[in-house]
Amino acid sequence: MLVLGIETTCDETAAAVVEDGSKILSNIIFSQIHLHQKFGGVFPELASRSHVDKILLAIDESLKKANITLSDIDVIAVANRPGLIGSVLIGLNAAKALSLSLKKPFIGINHIEAHLYAAMMESINNLIFPALGVVISGGHTKLLKILDIGKYEDIGTTIDDAIGESFDKVASILDLRYPGGPEVEKLAKLGDSTKYKFKAGKVDKNPFNFSFSGLKTKVLYTVKGQSSKKDFPTLIKEEEKKHIAAAFQKCAFDDLIKKCTLACSKFNLKAIYFGGGVTNNKTLREMFDKENLNIDLFWPQKDLSLDNAAMIAGLGYHKFKKENKSDRLDILAHPSCSF
Numbered sequence: 150m151l152v153l154g155i156e157t158t159c160d161e162t163a164a165a166v167v168e169d170g171s172k173i174l175s176n177i178i179f180s181q182i183h184l185h186q187k188f189g190g191v192f193p194e195l196a197s198r199s200h201v202d203k204i205l206l207a208i209d210e211s212l213k214k215a216n217i218t219l220s221d222i223d224v225i226a227v228a229n230r231p232g233l234i235g236s237v238l239i240g241l242n243a244a245k246a247l248s249l250s251l252k253k254p255f256i257g258i259n260h261i262e263a264h265l266y267a268a269m270m271e272s273i274n275n276l277i278f279p280a281l282g283v284v285i286s287g288g289h290t291k292l293l294k295i296l297d298i299g300k301y302e303d304i305g306t307t308i309d310d311a312i313g314e315s316f317d318k319v320a321s322i323l324d325l326r327y328p329g330g331p332e333v334e335k336l337a338k339l340g341d342s343t344k345y346k347f348k349a350g351k352v353d354k355n356p357f358n359f360s361f362s363g364l365k366t367k368v369l370y371t372v373k374g375q376s377s378k379k380d381f382p383t384l385i386k387e388e389e390k391k392h393i394a395a396a397f398q399k400c401a402f403d404d405l406i407k408k409c410t411l412a413c414s415k416f417n418l419k420a421i422y423f424g425g426g427v428t429n430n431k432t433l434r435e436m437f438d439k440e441n442l443n444i445d446l447f448w449p450q451k452d453l454s455l456d457n458a459a460m461i462a463g464l465g466y467h468k469f470k471k472e473n474k475s476d477r478l479d480i481l482a483h484p485s486c487s488f
């Protein structure tokens with residue numbers, strides 16, 4: 150079964166063709182980073198306009214690269230939730246138009262679920278459940294119990310900033326470029342993580358919930374002075390920034406690792422599947438390896454960490470196989486969703 154995947158939930162316009170859920174024939178991603186960099190974050194209206202410019206090109210390229218035509222496609226899968234509503238609508242309407250004109254089924258996909266599926270694609274014939282799902286992206290920080298593809302139970306989530314968002318905000322405090330994650334990681338490599346003492350937030354009611362906004366504020370006050378604002382002048386010396394980046398990163402990742410370890414032992418989980426842009430961080434992967442958790446860790450392969458349409462097409466295959474029918478053409482785009 151050939152599935153055309155479409156992804157436009159945030160600032161990547163992406164289209165991909167995937168065969169039988171895991172064989173990636175093409176994975177085209179047009180990043181909009183250059184458009185948003187000067188704003189220090191995603192500018193939603195610009196994102197939507199750029200999706201309009203690029204969506205047909207992305208689909209054309211994905212078909213060309215896969216060496217097929219539109220008529221070869223069996224199913225169209227599109228991320229219809231969660232995301233920036235204007236952006237989601239561009240991909241969703243493109244998918245609906247294709248479905249209507251080609252008379253092919255289409256299916257709406259949860260972007261967060263697809264991030265987890267990205268880590269499953271390489272080992273689709275050897276999946277291990279029950280497992281812990283860890284979604285760490287710019288918009289989400291979630292721990293889930295995975296019982297099967299499509300069967301999840303919530304364990305924990307962030308009560309304020311997402312982990313990737315906190316990297317982006319700390320990067321901006323340290324005058325680094327957007328997106329902040331890779332920049333903070335690079336700078337942190339040069340620093341001493343013990344020079345500053347930071348603490349991630351503790352959430353009373355659920356030990357698996359996260360809070361990163363206090364940590365981010367602590368970094369702000371360290372860099373610009375107590376009770377300062379983001380646009381205040383920087384008070385610390387330039388060479389301190391690398392130590393702050395290292396201490397922040399270690400603090401955020403220690404918190405994540407602690408909660409993942411606890412979740413695996415409490416719920417007797419046999420593997421961890423990681424998804425979302427923060428999985429790009431090599432230091433995080435090394436830190437998890439050093440924990441020797443004695444369970445299999447599944448990370449997304451190259452080009453599947455950040456937003457992409459291959460994960461949407463891959464998950465679309467399983468959803469369609471299970472339900473064996475198209476979604477209705479009046480399904481909506483959702484800015485947020487429960488899992």
Ligand code: KG4
Pocket residue numbers: 159285286287288289312313314316317328329330331334425426427428429430431454455456
């Ligand atoms: O999954 P993604 O592309 O978009 C969302 O669904 O949000 O994730 C983007 C996020 C950004 O916050 C970015 O700073 C973060 O992933 N990120 C990283 C790294 N690369 C990307 N965070 C930490 N270290 C990295 N190397």
Ligand code: ZN
Pocket residue numbers: 260264286287425426455456
């Ligand atoms: Zn994402």
